Amino acid sequence: MLSIYNKISDYIIVLSCTGKIIFCNESLLKRLNYNIGDILDLNILEVTKSKENNVKDRLIELEEMNITLDFYTKSNELVKINSNIIIEYFNNEKSIFIIGKEVDSKSYTMEMLEDLLDNIKIAAFITNEDGKYLYANKSFNDIFNLTREDIIGSYNSYYFKDEICKEIEVNNREVLNNKSPKIFNQKLVVNENVHWYKSYKCPLYDKNNRFKYIVAIAENISLAKAVSEEVYKNFNRTMTNSDYNDIKHHNADLNKILSNIGECILDCTQADGLSILMYDNGKEGLIPFIKLKNANKHLKNIKFIPCRIDNIYSEKYKSHFNTMYSKGQISNLPIYNQICIEGLDYAANYRIELSNEFIGIITLSYISGNSPKYNSDEYMKHICNKIAMIIKNIRLSNQVFAENKMRKYTEIELEQYLKVSADLVSMVGKDGYFKRVSPNWYKVLGWKEEELLSMPIDYIVHPKEAENFRMNNSRDNDGDITRHIIRFRHKNGHYVHLEWSSMYISNQGVYVTAARDITKNLEIEREKRNLEEAVQLEIVKNEFFSNMSHEFRTPINILIGTMQLINKNIEQNNLDIENLKKHLNYIKQNSYRLLRLVNNLIDISKMDTGVYELRSSNQNIINVIEDITVSVADYTKDNKINLIFDTNVEELITCCDPDKIERIMLNLLSNAIKYTPENGYIEVDINATEKDVIISVKDTGTGIPDDKLDIIFDRFGQVDGSFNRMCEGSGIGLSLVKNLVEMHGGKINVTSKVNEGSKFTFNIPIKLKEENNKDYDFDRKFKHVERCDIEFSDIYSV
Template sequence: MSEYINVNALQQIDIDEIIEAQEVKSESRESEEGYKRLFELSPDAICVHSNGKIVLVNLAAEKLFDKKKSKDIIGRSILDFVHPDYIDIAQDRIKIIYEGGMITPFIEEKFIANDGSIIDVEIGTSAFRYNHKPAVLVVARNISQRKKMEKKIRESEKLLREITENISDIIAKTDVEGTIKYVTPTKNDILGYGLGNVIGKNLFDFIYLDDKKNVLSKIRKSINTTINQKLEFRCIHIDKHIIWVDGWFNTLLDENNKVIGLILSARDITKQIEAEELIKENKEKTRLLNQAIEYDKFRTDFFANISHELRTPINVILGTLQLMELKFKEIFNENDPKNKGYLKTMKQNCYRLVRLIDNLIDVTKIDAGYFEIHLSNCNIVSVIEEITLSVAEYVENNGISLLFDTEMEERIIACDKEKIERIILNLISNAIKFTNAGGNISVNIFERKDNVVISVKDTGIGIPKEKQECVFDRFIQVDKSLTRSREGSGIGLSLVKALVEMHGGKVFLESEVNVGSEFSFELPIKQLLDSEAVYVNNSLNADNNIQKIHIEFSDIYF
């Protein structure tokens, strides 16, 4: 009977197995649903490639390839989306998977999107079975943004490296103990040690001894307050000289804000410090110069006043002596030779005082800019010749031979006749003082292209080489000893130089010890225009000339 139930058959059915099979089937469906959900929601693009074609893709793949629907991808080869530069690599990977059924690691490749743009991807492949057939599972991750960020980072690192390698400043990293962990490889190595001799050394090994205390104080303050500290201090160059640096100390903190090190940036300011010192030195020199100018002005005023004050009584004394000389027979016993000698000595020393006072007055006028020369057209040959011949008797009375010679008979030039006479008298006076009896003095005139040269040459004691540069300086004498045998104030030659230069000329000296000296000066050959020319009679007033000679030769005792 159909309704008959085979009890024995029912007894052979295991109810637990049926329940277990149903549970496995249910779990399998749940697992399949879970994988399907992961497949659809994965942020990475997933493709199943079987028999040379894409058979399954997720939403991320559609987005990666810029396709609106999966049907635009399914049925195409994965190689259609691979960049030409990576086709061979992709083919080899697929072949290896089909043949060996292995998993290949993720590598970077490039895909081409629907719009032709290039996509950087990180791709992994694995053997897979789809619908009971061998397939390749392709997982691709879009890393274009990451690649852009990596490029920017590389560019930033390159820029930072170029900056640190070319910056002239030192940037160093140390631990809290001061041990140098890093220093920029500057092209301009401030201290000259090189990287190899700096890393691992202590910062204080390179700091000048007297500045270590200040540097340590700044570092401690920076560590305690985490506030940047600035300090100018000295370092020791490898060549042992001092380098001034402008340093900044910055603290390095960990995630707990604990100080773990220091960053030191230092700039070489040696030239700046030297410039500042030079400015200070120049300011001090300027102060001293202004002080000297004030003192010189005071001295000039003093000499001017005292010279004028002295001139009046000296003139009175000299006038009295001249009057006494005229009345000699009435006042003194003319048979007593001592009386004339006393009178002559007093007159000569009055002349010396007059000469000294005149020189001081002229010097102060020159310093104050009030001294003037009065140019006129005159025969310079006649001027020099006549003043030279007028002192011949004085020279010969000292047992010295005086010679005059000229290359020309006449040369009209613009000069101050009185000042030229004074120059010649001064030079001849000096020659007499330093030439012993039996010697020679020669006065010569030479004509050059644009100048007339006047020379006074003697066979005297000469001037040492080391003294020749200063003989024209004011108040300078070659023999400064208290027992010097020649009188003089040291003003004459400086005045000669000033008078010659006021004529637009120059003074020269050639001398050799125990051979003699030659003082020469040049005057430019030029004349005043007719509209301003003044022609002077070259003949000298005898009485006036004798007075000048007495004054200029007052240092010489005849």
């Protein structure tokens, strides 16, 4: 018996007379998420979470009655079970049986579903594998003007010709074979009228994967298809009219096209009248263009309706368009105060517009006893957009036709222009040959017209520019104007510089070109440029010597003055050890400054002559940069500047010149210290990627103006060019740094904001030397102090 209980889908739970659970079938266990061992011997109170202790007594009282009990799953989810209570024997003991099903949450009925399907515009139906109709909604029945009883049990052969039936059968078979839904565009002929439907068909299967039936919906797209075809047709007509030679007469009849579309709209909407009113921008009003059925009555004798566009789009009338209105509201609609509205129950205005251009209005009207079956507002807005495209295409076609009639006159005018133009005017084909040239070609290049027309244009273009000339022309788009300076060969052999302009006209496959002889202008510009360069070079030399004189004079004056002071103290026998040390430090600092300046000049000169070489070896570049950063800590401390060092790797071996890396870092750090105020920050950061090690030196100093960022790496380039500078310097340090970085195969750049600080970033490629040169792998820490003293010699303590 227990095995039978477990196979039953209904929920079964058995209680003892004390309320303990002594059995629960598998269906209920699964729903409550319990194992049999978890639930046995539990009290019913624990599963129903009832606060009443007399639950078992109440269940006995409810014997043979139907009641909804609240059960809770193991995860505390509420499950409502519609239960029957029965008192029977279980294992020879009187027990309480609770048998039930979960309360169905569905509140809808089949009648509701049928009402839903019968009140939608889209046709819906169900067929079996053989195409027999099992169900059809009202919209589907209305297609054939039949009742549901007439449709159910029938086949497609009752309504359609053999060719249509075969196509429908092929579609059904495709859906069945693929076991997946599909959308079809289907042509149907009903009562000799052609209709197009977009149908969606879906095969359904039961839980055992056995076929049940095909459910389908179908939407009438006849109007949309007709309008789309007219759009495509008129677009093709416009494109055809663009070629004057193919036009014999213009045959786009806008009135006929819009009348045909209007008839389709009437058929789709079942309206009693339709009119299309075109907007006249000059007169600022609407002109009745198409009047179908009852619209002839309502627009009788009306030739023009004054109406400004800003009124149509005003807040007052904006909401009155693109929607349907009932009889009581019609008189309040724009334009209807001038139209006879007698006998109308419903009316609607839909704007015809494209890309914010107002073109006109479509009006629909329904007489008494007729009303819109469905809300077609969104659909009509879509149709109006397509109609706007048709009108624009036809207008464009008419315009193109008229313009092409003037083409022959333009060609005559072009001939006259070519004769009188001072420029070298020509037309060049895509094949690279001249098609037409003006007389000035002969005057400037010495080639006769027949000679030019017989040879490709790149025959007289300078060989170094011929390939670029062809590539530039091959990339031209229709209407683009390109300009180049090209050397053309004169007939006697020398080259003439022409300023060449061309525009490609795709429908003719030619380039229209114009050129001017600028050879003399270029010679004048070249002489002017040479003169300016000579003047600038002289200015640079003067600035350099002036700067160098200042740089040498300042430390020399300090050295001489200090020596004189020492000698004076010696003569007066006033020599103090502390003062002597102080004077010796002045001598040392300014000697280092002279040495630094001389070293920089020598190194720059070596780099210019190509004799400066790196002495590279495999080094731990992290240690090299960290050591030199640590070595300048005293300078930053003396200047009350916080120095921060950070790296994302602890060790990275690469081939580099450690002395030159130190020199790069010392120069960047000395610049940062010079221009960073007290309590500022200098951050040295190292980041390693797969290919490069990237080092940055960031400060919170005075920053660099945007217009100076491009020159700071130039030789002798300084941000502050005045003689009263914050810090001394020749202006060649960053140029030297740039050269050293590039010699390592890297690049350096700077970002900066005035009064916020600067950040110099350079990268060194990661690579290893096959045979490591150990000659230079010595401890450089002992030389760091001296190198720092030399590099920082132009930083004076206040």
